[in-house]
Amino acid sequence: MKQAVIDLGTNTFHLMIVEEQPGGSRQTLFRESRPAKIGKGGINQNHITDEAIDRALGVLTYFRSVLDQFSIDPVTVRAFGTSAIRVAANQAQFIERVRAETGIQIQVISGDEEAAYIYAGVRSSGAMNLHNDPNPPVSLIMDIGGGSVEFILGTPDRIFWKQSFEIGGQRLLERFMPNSQNAISLAAVERMNDFFREKLLPLTNAIHQYAPTTGRPLQLVGSSGTFDTLVDMHYMHERGHLPGPVRRSDGTTAPEQAAFALPVSEFYRAYDLLLTRNHDERMALPGMIELRVDMIVVAVCLIDFVLTTFGIQTIMVSTYALKEGVLTANSDQ
Numbered sequence: 001m002k003q004a005v006i007d008l009g010t011n012t013f014h015l016m017i018v019e020e021q022p023g024g025s026r027q028t029l030f031r032e033s034r035p036a037k038i039g040k041g042g043i044n045q046n047h048i049t050d051e052a053i054d055r056a057l058g059v060l061t062y063f064r065s066v067l068d069q070f071s072i073d074p075v076t077v078r079a080f081g082t083s084a085i086r087v088a089a090n091q092a093q094f095i096e097r098v099r100a101e102t103g104i105q106i107q108v109i110s111g112d113e114e115a116a117y118i119y120a121g122v123r124s125s126g127a128m129n130l131h132n133d134p135n136p137p138v139s140l141i142m143d144i145g146g147g148s149v150e151f152i153l154g155t156p157d158r159i160f161w162k163q164s165f166e167i168g169g170q171r172l173l174e175r176f177m178p179n180s181q182n183a184i185s186l187a188a189v190e191r192m193n194d195f196f197r198e199k200l201l202p203l204t205n206a207i208h209q210y211a212p213t214t215g216r217p218l219q220l221v222g223s224s225g226t227f228d229t230l231v232d233m234h235y236m237h238e239r240g241h242l243p244g245p246v247r248r249s250d251g252t253t254a255p256e257q258a259a260f261a262l263p264v265s266e267f268y269r270a271y272d273l274l275l276t277r278n279h280d281e282r283m284a285l286p287g288m289i290e291l292r293v294d295m296i297v298v299a300v301c302l303i304d305f306v307l308t309t310f311g312i313q314t315i316m317v318s319t320y321a322l323k324e325g326v327l328t329a330n331s332d333q
Contacts, residue, residue, distance in 0.1 A: 004076070005080070008038070010043060010169075010170050017029045028256075038052040040170060047089055048091075060102045061102055079106045080114075082109065085108055111165075112164065116159075116162065118152065119162065122141050124324055125318035125324070127259035128316070139154060140153055140218055146168045147166065147171060169299050170295065172302070183275065183277055230300075231243060232288075233288065238266075259319070260316070260319075261317075262316070264313060275297065
């Protein structure tokens with residue numbers, strides 16, 4: 001049976017189509033991400049602009065054509081609206097127009113539901129316990145979207161705490177780096193850190209409450225998005241190529257790698273490069289993609305704040321996020 005999931009993020013729309021295989025495994029038939037930028041120009045006013053709606057419909061019309069190619073009824077697609085749609089005053093009109101023009105029916109989920117799906121996706125990637133430790137560290141999962149950032153504190157066995165914060169990359173970009181063609185100023189970074197300190201007080205309290213009681217170190221597990229690009233930059237710097245399918249000695253191809261270790265030193269190499277370059281210079285960095293060339297600047301400022309504030313020395317990265325979490329939750333039911 002084929003299943004399709006669409007994640008309607010604030011910056012990017014993602015489509016994933018899988019097919020259940022005998023024995024319960026899944027084969028990925030199609031996976032693509034396209035920029036829609038539905039938060040651009042209106043996210044801090046809780047409004048999806050006309051231009052953003054047009055961009056969204058352009059991407060979703062294309063996704064509908066892909067669904068048709070795979071003979072998938074759009075009514076069966078699980079399409080999830082997140083931060084930009086969640087807070088939009090014109091949410092109902094947007095959802096109805098998408099349904100009328102593409103047949104895709106959007107389900108708006110809460111920040112808490114989004115965090116739960118992200119946890120399920122990250123857990124299934126293996127990134128929370130990459131080294132198969134019998135007593136794995138406590139993970140602080142961090143998913144940086146365009147509209148919101150989800151933090152989940154837990155282990156592969158349980159969630160201690162989770163919360164969604166409306167401080168995503170597009171919001172930060174418009175507030176602290178409105179001219180993204182230039183390099184970010186030191187003053188803007190300092191203002192952002194003050195902003196994080198205030199907004200993320202619940203996260204600070206949660207870490208102080210839960211992490212010490214476990215007696216285990218705290219590791220950061222980044223979910224998809226910005227963290228994928230940081231891994232790409234790391235691979236290009238260290239190996240001269242992007243992560244890709246691994247060919248075994250017998251000629252077969254290993255399954256797609258879903259979890260990576262990102263050295264903290266490599267994060268700070270990228271951080272220094274990203275904060276001192278303008279748009280065109282960032283775009284020239286090996287591993288960079290147009291989709292993230294501006295938003296990654298404010299995102300790495302947030303990552304630096306988390307690493308520094310909580311003394312974290314280990315970063316893992318999961319390429320799995322909400323979509324994979326939805327599929328995992330479905331298979332568990």
